[in-house]
Amino acid sequence: MPLKPISQISGRAVYVPGDDVDTDQIIPARFLRCITFDGLGEFLFYDLRKDGEGRDRPHPLNDPRFAGASIMIAGNNFGCGSSREHAPQAISKAGFDAIVAEGFAEIFFGNSSTLGLPCLRASRQDIQSIAAAVQADPSIEITADVANREIRFGDTTIPCNLPEAVRSGLVSGAWDPIAELLEGDSAIDALAQSLPYVGRPRRPRAPMRNEE
Amino acid sequence: MGKSLFEKVWDAHAVRTLGNGQTQLFIGTHLIHEVTSPQAFGMLREMGVGVKFPHRTFATVDHIVPTNELTEPFSDPLADAMIKELRKNCREFGITFFDLNSGRQGIVHIVGPEQGITQPGCTIACGDSHTSTHGAFGAIAFGVGTTEVRNVLATQTLAMSKLKVRRINVNGRLNPGVYAKDVILHIIRVLGVNGGLGYAYEYGGEIFQAMSMEERMTVCNMSIEGGARCGYVNPDEKTIRYLKGRPYAPAGRQWDAAVQRWMAFASDPDCRYDDVVTIDAADIAPTVTWGINPGQGIAIDEAIPTPDSVSPDRKAGVEEALAFMQFEGGRPIKGIPVDVAFLGSCTNGRLSDLEEVAKYIRGRKVAGSVKAIAVPGSQVVAKIAHEKGLDKIFTQAGFEWRSAGCSMCLAMNPDKLIGDQVCASSSNRNFKGRQGSPTGRTLLMSPLMVAAAAITGSVSDAREVFAVKAR
Ligand code: SF4
Numbered sequence: 001m002p003l004k005p006i007s008q009i010s011g012r013a014v015y016v017p018g019d020d021v022d023t024d025q026i027i028p029a030r031f032l033r034c035i036t037f038d039g040l041g042e043f044l045f046y047d048l049r050k051d052g053e054g055r056d057r058p059h060p061l062n063d064p065r066f067a068g069a070s071i072m073i074a075g076n077n078f079g080c081g082s083s084r085e086h087a088p089q090a091i092s093k094a095g096f097d098a099i100v101a102e103g104f105a106e107i108f109f110g111n112s113s114t115l116g117l118p119c120l121r122a123s124r125q126d127i128q129s130i131a132a133a134v135q136a137d138p139s140i141e142i143t144a145d146v147a148n149r150e151i152r153f154g155d156t157t158i159p160c161n162l163p164e165a166v167r168s169g170l171v172s173g174a175w176d177p178i179a180e181l182l183e184g185d186s187a188i189d190a191l192a193q194s195l196p197y198v199g200r201p202r203r204p205r206a207p208m209r210n211e212e
Numbered sequence: 213m214g215k216s217l218f219e220k221v222w223d224a225h226a227v228r229t230l231g232n233g234q235t236q237l238f239i240g241t242h243l244i245h246e247v248t249s250p251q252a253f254g255m256l257r258e259m260g261v262g263v264k265f266p267h268r269t270f271a272t273v274d275h276i277v278p279t280n281e282l283t284e285p286f287s288d289p290l291a292d293a294m295i296k297e298l299r300k301n302c303r304e305f306g307i308t309f310f311d312l313n314s315g316r317q318g319i320v321h322i323v324g325p326e327q328g329i330t331q332p333g334c335t336i337a338c339g340d341s342h343t344s345t346h347g348a349f350g351a352i353a354f355g356v357g358t359t360e361v362r363n364v365l366a367t368q369t370l371a372m373s374k375l376k377v378r379r380i381n382v383n384g385r386l387n388p389g390v391y392a393k394d395v396i397l398h399i400i401r402v403l404g405v406n407g408g409l410g411y412a413y414e415y416g417g418e419i420f421q422a423m424s425m426e427e428r429m430t431v432c433n434m435s436i437e438g439g440a441r442c443g444y445v446n447p448d449e450k451t452i453r454y455l456k457g458r459p460y461a462p463a464g465r466q467w468d469a470a471v472q473r474w475m476a477f478a479s480d481p482d483c484r485y486d487d488v489v490t491i492d493a494a495d496i497a498p499t500v501t502w503g504i505n506p507g508q509g510i511a512i513d514e515a516i517p518t519p520d521s522v523s524p525d526r527k528a529g530v531e532e533a534l535a536f537m538q539f540e541g542g543r544p545i546k547g548i549p550v551d552v553a554f555l556g557s558c559t560n561g562r563l564s565d566l567e568e569v570a571k572y573i574r575g576r577k578v579a580g581s582v583k584a585i586a587v588p589g590s591q592v593v594a595k596i597a598h599e600k601g602l603d604k605i606f607t608q609a610g611f612e613w614r615s616a617g618c619s620m621c622l623a624m625n626p627d628k629l630i631g632d633q634v635c636a637s638s639s640n641r642n643f644k645g646r647q648g649s650p651t652g653r654t655l656l657m658s659p660l661m662v663a664a665a666a667i668t669g670s671v672s673d674a675r676e677v678f679a680v681k682a683r
Contacts, residue, residue, distance in 0.1 A: 019529055020405060020505045024643040028650070029622045033276060033290035035250035035297045037358075047650035077406040080439070080505075081643055082622070083341035084248065085357035106409060106441050107341055111357035124525075165232040165373060177230065177371035178259075181363055184236050187227050188264070188369055191238045195224070196466075196473065197334055198240050198268060 005173040006116055007147040009098040011070035012139060014060050015131040016045070021074060022081030023108065027090040029082075040086055041093030061094075065138040073130050074101035079108025088112040098144040100151060100160065102127050113166045116175045118146050121161040126151075130158065147171045214480020217333075217446055218377045218412045221352045221477060225335045227369055234371045240334045241351075242269040242364045244307070245320050246276055246294040247624070248339030252361035253301040261366045266306040268368060270329055273298060273312065274319045275624045279587055279614035282312060291625065305365075318590020318616040321345040321558040325429065326592050328458025332447035332474035337364050342558050342640065344435040347444030348428035349451055350477055352412070354442055375441060376410055376486035381417035384493035388682045389675035391568075392427035393560060393638070393658035395419065396434040397499040397509040402491065405507035408440025411486070414479065415445050419493050425454040426564040433559045434640050437506040446478040500545050500671060501642050501656040503533030508642075509656070510545055512673045518542045536644055537653050538632065545671055548655075551633040553584040553666035554647070555611070555659055557621040560638035561589030565659045566597050570605045572663060572678040578610030579669030585612045585627065587619040611666070623648025636665035 031043040049059045056062045072091065078101040079087060088111050091099065098118045112119050122130070133140055133153055143152040146167060151158040169175040192198045215223075227236040244252075249271070256262070263269065276291040286292040295312075302309035310316040310323055317323070321342050324330040332350035336343060341355035356370065363370055380403075382395060400407075413435050420428060428445045435443025445451075452471055455461045462470040497511035508530075510516065518541030519530045534541050539548070555561070555569065566588065578584045586606045588594035594616050597603055603613045620627040621639040628648025629635055635647055635654050642654040655671065664674035674680060 018532065022505070022641075022643045024622070024641070024646050028645050029624045030648070032247050032624060033288070033294060035293060036254060037251055047645045052650070077439070080405060081341070081641060083339060083355040083357055085251075085339075085359060088357075103406065103409070105406070105439065107355055107357060107436075111359065114357065114359045163373070165234050168232050174231065176359070177234075178359075178363055178366065180230055181236060181367040181369050181371060182261070184227055184367070184369065187236075188238065188367060191225070191227050192265070192368070195238070195240055195334075196470070197331060197462075198265070 003116065003173040003176060006118060006170040006175065008143060008145050009071060009118065010141055010143045011097065012066070012068060013071040013073050013130065013134045013142040014066035014069035015073040015134050016060055017075060017131070019075040020077045020080055023079055023084050023087040024081055026079065026087040027084065032084060032086050037086065037089040037093065040090040041095065044090040044094040068095070070095060070097045071142050071144055072096050072099045073127060073134065074099060075127065076102040076124070078104050080105035083107040083111070085111045088115055088117050092117050100127070100130065100144060113169065114176055116170065118144065118162070118170055120144055120146070120149070120151065122151060122158055126158040129156070214483040216377050216414060216479040216483045216485065217350055217444060217477050218352060218375065218414065221333055221335060222374060224333070230371055234373050236369050237372045238335060238369050239337045239364050240268060241329060241336045242368070243320050243324055243336065243338035243343070244269060244271045244361065245340065246273045246298040248358050249301065249361055250294065250297045251358045252339070252365060253305070255359070255362045256365055259366070263305040263307065263365045264368045267308070269307045269365065270310070270324070271298060271302050271307050272310040272317050272320050272323050275618045275622065277312065277617040278625050279617050279619045279627060282615060288626070315591050315595070318592065319558045319561060319618055321433065322562060322589035322593065325349065325425070326458070326590060328455050328461035331455065331461070332451055333477035337370060341436045342433050344440070344442045345429050345433040345558055347432040347435065347442050348425060350444055350447035350474070352442055352444065355436060375412045377414055378408070378411045378487040378489060379414045379416055379485040381488070381490040382419040382493050383417045383490065384419070386419060386493050386496060389498055389660065389680040390496050391658040391660065392423060392430040394496050394499045396431045397501065397506065397656065398496045399491065400434065400438040400507050401499070401509045403438055403489065405437065405505050406439040408435065408438040411440050413438065413440040413443035414485070415443060420445050421448070424564060425450055426562045429562065430559055434506065437640055447474050498658060498661055498674060500661065502537065502539060502545050503530070504536055504642060504644050506640065506642060506656060508533055512546055512661070515542055515544050516540070546673060548671045549634065550582060550636045550655070550665045550670060552629060552635040553578070553582055553662050554620045554635055554637040554639065555585065555662050556587030556589060556619050557639035558589060559640040560659045561587060561593065563593050563596055565638065566593070566602050567600070569659050569663045570602045572660060573609040573667065574605050576609055576667050578666045581669050582666050584610060584666040585614055585620065587614040588616050590616045620647050622646055636662045636671065638662045
């Protein structure tokens with residue numbers, strides 16, 4: 001099942017400042033009480049965007065100048081904390097097609113890549129310069145070039161970092177590995193045979209005990 | 213040259229190399245819970261694909277279960293829908309489910325080890341970042357997202373890039389009143405919340421040798437808070453002793469063969485690590501976080517940092533944390549009033565945690581201003597604690613004694629902070645809003661420090677409150 005290749009994303013951007021933005025901030029736990037990902041976009045950064053009464057607080061995502069942005073600019077260690085895929089899902093469902101940050105937490109990075117939401121890394125200084133350009137002119141068009149690993153806006157080109165395995169997956173439309181994993185079926189069976197603990201289905205047989 | 217445990221386990225589970233250079237890695241053991249699995253089953257149905265090895269997936273329910281009122285339907289219709297969905301998925305796909313009436317339900321990372329499902333040399337995945345806990349047994353255990361849960365259900369494999377290995381030695385002796393929780397908070401403080409990026413952490417040295425399995429689990433649990441995808445301790449005699457006789461551990465003739473295989477996974481003495489860090493146990497004090505990430509920890513007798521006391525690139529982070537916590541930089545952490553004390557979670561909700569606290573709180577009383585709750589991590593922990601009379605000790609001291617679940621660790625159930633309450637918590641995350649109130653404030657610490665805060669009504673040195681002597 002080939003997917004749509006993702007080699008370049010162009011659009012307006014919004015800067016969400018701060019380091020160590022964790023997934024509890026991206027999508028607070030109470031919104032995880034769901035059995036589908038639909039509708040999560042509405043709750044993106046909810047507790048930062050809304051006060052106790054549900055009124056808007058000052059936040060870049062509430063700022064009309066940045067409405068409709070499709071690229072999110074962020075700080076270091078973005079997406080740390082819980083492994084919830086609800087976080088990149090909320091970002092994607094809120095209309096974002098790429099994230100550019102100084103750094104990403106590992107599970108968040110993997111989750112996003114598998115969804116076809118590219119996560120590009122740029123230096124702190126370069127993040128600041130993109131942020132400054134976006135603040136100065138929110139309508140400026142930013143291009144996140146996945147294929148060539150760079151960000152472009154105006155006359156500026158900024159290099160960014162994206163592991164080759166992820167880059168090639170995105171540009172070839174193979175960012176969701178499931179098809180390839182399924183193809184390995186016979187090799188999977190062979191490996192399973194070599195692992196005694198995998199064995200055949202069986203039931204527990206001993207009573208409960210909990211001391212060392 | 214020898215190999216590390218990580219490399220041995222990786223090699224034994226590598227199915228093949230994928231087109232993009234990643235490895236298709238076999239996941240021998242898969243754990244699921246109600247929060248991150250329903251969408252994965254939905255995707256399977258959409259694809260028309262079944263579960264490849266249903267007997268290698270084990271399910272339980274932990275995040276959303278109420279801990280005081282377990283009759284169904286739950287008062288929260290969303291939570292009720294989630295448990296029903298999990299039941300339905302397990303039934304339909306033939307997956308073992310430790311349901312509420314099983315006597316084995318609990319936090320997934322407590323259930324796996326106590327059932328003997330977690331074993332040395334295996335690969336484990338779970339749609340939960342604290343899957344790193346299972347590394348205490350010398351397993352390579354990863355937290356994954358929901359799409360990856362789907363991948364494991366459908367193929368029992370994941371597409372992964374190999375990690376580097378950092379050996380973290382902690383040598384010497386821990387001071388009295390210093391616990392496994394302090395060790396890992398200290399490690400995260402030293403190496404940073406993203407210091408582990410790209411690494412598996414191998415914990416070794418005298419301190420880890422001396423630790424019980426439950427203490428090792430506390431440390432491995434919080435590897436993810438240090439940015440490492442997984443953390444492990446090499447299997448030894450204690451690992452074997454812990455597993456013997458557990459429901460899902462091998463038995464009879466298979467036991468000896470398994471033990472031999474397990475021990476062979478331990479890192480070879482001459483293996484090469486990508487990095488080695490050595491920490492002196494004597495430097496570790498009871499540690500408390502003052503800020504909004506787990507790296508913002510200080511010793512109990514230290515003062516909260518000021519924005520000027522840290523390097524310029526961390527200044528903004530300190531300012532943000534102080535503003536959120538409403539703390540004044542420069543004041544001692546000791547003496548900060550607390551409103552809630554939470555004892556539980558997959559970090560510190562095991563029997564030994566409750567026992568250790570019970571030893572000291574007998575005859576003491578929780579301060580009138582504090583709401584204190586003790587939440588056993590699993591039904592098995594709850595049952596044994598009850599048999600030992602621990603529940604009585606806790607309730608007599610003024611703690612509410614609850615039933616098993618994640619509870620106030622992330623407050624997806626009714627246990628929540630209110631407003632900007634301050635919570636002394638034995639859990640693993642102090643992020644903004646983590647404990648259910650967007651303005652709630654969390655201070656991470658060891659179980660005994662939580663008890664000390666509960667009894668005195670403010671952050672206190674447990675060594676003084678309880679006159680802790682050398683162990
Ligand atoms: S106890 Fe907390 S950290 Fe552990 S699994 Fe539950 S919610 Fe996650």
